[in-house]
Amino acid sequence: MATLKTQLKQAVEAAAQQLGASIEAVIQETPAGKSGDYGTPAAFLLAKTLRQNPAAIAAQLAERVALPEGIARAEAAGPYLNFFVDAGTFVRNVVQTRPGFPHQPDKVIIEHTSVNPNKELHVGHVRNVTLGDSMARIFRAAGYSVEVQNYIDDTGRQAAESLFAVRHYGRVWDGVQKYDHFMGEGYVALNADPEKPSFQEGISAMLHRLETGELRGEIEAIVHAHLDTCFRLGARYDLLNWESDVVGSGFLSQAMNILEASPSTSHPAQGKFAGAFVMDVSAFMPGLEEPNVVLMRSDGTAMYAAKDIGYQFWKFGLFEGMKFRVFSTDPDGHEIWTSHPQGEPDTQRRFGHAAEVINVIDTRQEHPQKVVAASLGVAGHPEQERRSIHLNYAFVTFEGQTISGRKGVGAKADDVIDDAIERAAVLFILKEAASERDILSADETNEAARRIGVGALRFAMLKSEPTRTLDFRWEQVLALNGDTAPYVQYAAVRAANILKKAAAEGFSPDGADWSQITELELELAKVVSRFPDVVTTSVRVHSPHVVAQYALDLATAFNGWYNARGDDGKPATNVLQSPAGLREARLALVERLRAAMEETLGLLGIEIPSAM
RNA sequence: GCGCUCGUAGCUCAGUUGGAUAGAGCGUUAGCCUCCGAAGCUAAAGGCCACAGGUUCAAGUCCUGUCGGGCGCACCA
Structure with a gap:
């Protein structure tokens, strides 16, 4: 099924056709503070051929455009043509649609x-x-x-050097140390050895043995x-x-x-x-x-x-x-x-x-x-x-230094992973002790710490463009708050907790009354609806950072909604306290958000812990 | 020197195919747990989008040039 944006694009293009011009229309979300939910600057494109000013054209488009289901009305805002969605219909569509991509033959x-x-x-x-x-x-x-x-x-020189080093120095593996670390030590020693130039013959012989x-x-x-x-x-x-x-x-x-x-x-x-x-x-x-x-x-x-x-x-x-x-x-x-x-x-x-x-x-x-x-x-x-x-x-520097495998400068991946998990575990246990939530078993705690630590590490590596040089700094890469995986994971865990609590009280998403949906839910659903575009863009530009940024958007939107307060200063979106009908609709939306965060993080190879 | 790449807030980064008032996080400051978990939220301060031209109704985004950073230009891998 075509997405709402696609339908709007086609509708605008059809209306332009009626006015006598064919264009490629762009549909975008309206900037904050502007009226409407989606808009198009299509009138600018028509101005030249129709020889009228863009505002007049936008007004004509507003009259002629056929509104897809879920769009309440269209209105010209100066040269822009803006669309107002019907909140209930829009949110219901988002909740009930799980976007999938057709199979690609390639x-x-x-x-x-x-x-x-x-x-x-x-x-x-x-x-x-x-x-x-x-x-x-x-x-x-x-x-x-x-x-x-x-x-x-x-059959490369590096492998030959490591194998040569083991033999030359008579090194013996203890069977405990990780084998690649053991081999690496010999390699670093060999390259620090002032007599290395005299080893060339031996290394060449090793290279030859590798080739056989x-x-x-x-x-x-x-x-x-x-x-x-x-x-x-x-x-x-x-x-x-x-x-x-x-x-x-x-x-x-x-x-x-x-x-x-x-x-x-x-x-x-x-x-x-x-x-x-x-x-x-x-x-x-x-x-x-x-x-x-x-x-x-x-x-x-x-x-x-x-x-x-x-x-x-x-x-x-x-x-x-x-x-x-x-x-x-x-x-x-x-x-x-x-x-x-x-x-x-x-x-x-x-x-x-x-x-x-x-x-x-x-x-x-x-x-x-x-x-x-x-x-x-x-x-x-x-x-x-x-x-x-x-x-x-771009390559990675380590605390400002150029990494050199030969000289042994830079952090080992295994150590970094250990450290990331360790940091997550420490915070996890501290928080567990400070809150009233259920105490998890040691296995469950370790698994949660693993997901959080590895997630933080992966996310730090992925959140910006690959073309940017990345300086690995411990506090930045392994941070557990701010623009990080734990931020998103935390939002997803809270969403899951709402669902758990609702189920315990006997509520389910069935029986939603979408007419009670408010602007707050609409904003949330809009972010969810962007998912297919995000995946498409990521594939086109060959970079996961688009997905990482989107994961942050999802979590920010959810946290904002979760903490929203009314004019009276009281929580405005508490699901369990919502009136019947709205409660079920919100429950369904929370589940949709949780699934969206899980799916998005999944694209980055990041899992959500059961608790945080 | 040539090629590629980057230059956006004090720092680290987003910014879609050119579209409306350039956005986050960290840090700083001031607030928010008597209603679903504060790894959270709200707000303030902080910008000549490196600089100069150009194209366009419209440029952080496209073109040209300049300056600055990084990387590459082996009968290495």
């Missing part, structure tokens, strides 16, 4: 996390994981089928440790793709063979690129001093970007042949698959074959990502080039 692959398997995650990775995971949830809500992939760079796959088990142990951290953050995955498998499946050479045929690529015989295989990307990246990027080195080895190109081709279903098997099970019981040389062929075309690919990678990788997209264009796949999206986010 499959979307979202790659995120992709942390080097050589040391533990730090706060910068938390931004990546929460962004990608939330984007996946939002795209699913918008009707797309989504496949979440995590790329394992198992004989050390895969050690890398898998690190990946398992990484996934544990990501699970704590609420992230979920469908498939792990290993670099060695991408190369082993021949995608690298297939991609290079295709690019070979393009006039954009060449093998310079002399100059600084003599012997290498290069691609001219000047058409895609204007302003580069050097238009050529190296794909294959003169010694025949592949640059990182070249491997990524083969992988991207596979994501779009242009290459086939990787084998897969189950890797592990996530906390919800869903299987996570992995590429593997001994896996089964993907005869069902279960993985890959995407119409759109979103790579969540920080902004420093913008150039290589452009090269990857450009290669699709060079190979004659402009549609896939266009739908190769680099969701780039």
Whole structure:
């Protein structure tokens, strides 16, 4: 069913048609203090063709416009045409409608996390994981089928250095410490070692052993440790793709063979690129001093970007042949698959074959990502080039310092999560002791603290635009009041408590008398009705921050309504004390709000605790 | 130098496809629990939307330039 705004848009456009002009009408909420609930500046657009002043046109539109159900009247306010909704009808529609999105035929692959398997995650990775995971949830809500992939760079230098360090220093894992932390310590020590330059041969040997796959088990142990951290953050995955498998499946050479045929690529015989295989990307990246990027080195080895190109081709279903098997099970019981040389062929075309690919990678990788997209264009796949999206986010600094995994500067993700939960737990217990509400069991308390702490962390990572640099500061990121997840969670808990209390007293939403609805409820329902637009916008701009801001709007609206006072200074909206009919209508609205907050936070991977 | 990106209240940030008087939070100040939970609410103070031009009936939003911050410009990943 078309939303009210859509109906209004069509009605205005039809009225404009009657006046002899066709336009694209914009419907917006009227600013506070202006008359009406929704309005349109459509008359401005008609002024030129109709050669009349906008105010006169608005008046004519007001006469001719056919009012959809729920709109009481239309009125010109100067050049604007404003609509007045019938509060009861509007609120009833909002309460009784649960917006859903039609199924989208396009499959979307979202790659995120992709942390080097050589040391533990730090706060910068938390931004990546929460962004990608939330984007996946939002795209699913918008009707797309989504496949979440995590790329394992198992043949990279970082992994080789960590594995070398363990052997070189004779380090022994105690079986207790988180394995990625253990490996990370060796890596940091190695990079602080003044003798490191003399280790090059040993590291190269390790790199070679990685390429043969004989050390895969050690890398898998690190990946398992990484996934544990990501699970704590609420992230979920469908498939792990290993670099060695991408190369082993021949995608690298297939991609290079295709690019070979393009006039954009060449093998310079002399100059600084003599012997290498290069691609001219000047058409895609204007302003580069050097238009050529190296794909294959003169010694025949592949640059990182070249491997990524083969992988991207596979994501779009242009290459086939990787084998897969189950890797592990996530906390919800869903299987996570992995590429593997001994896996089964993907005869069902279960993985890959995407119409759109979103790579969540920080902004420093913008150039290589452009090269990857450009290669699709060079190979004659402009549609896939266009739908190769680099969701780039600015890096995270830690208390003003640049994070360096090599030097070990920056907070570990596991520590941050622990701290966030700890802070929530402390406040939770303090409040429990100070109030008269029921004391929760230890398990329930821990679960509530977990939801609040992780929620606060995720929300802090998501609430502003990804393009903004984010300085991680403890008091700001783990704050439990203000523009935070706990603020929204708290509102949802209060809504749930009203419903619980009403049920205990035998009231239900049945028997609502919508004619008693007031302006206070109308304002609340208007915010709820924005949900579909919010999801659509978030998908369009590829950013969850739109959803996060909306969650705050929902909670603010609810809190404002909840605390509203009449002229006599007494509470104006107490549900249980409301007259029969209005009480039921308010109850239904409170339930709708609660559900909206739960659904909205759910898109951000944030759960609501049973109490706060 | 070139490319990308950001510049909105003391600080951290929203601001939809250009539309009516630019909004939050933190902090500051003053209030609100004898009616569903104060992690909450109400109010005050705080703005040349970096600057200068331009397009438009209309610009925080689009274009050009300038200034300032960040990032990137490897036969690293």
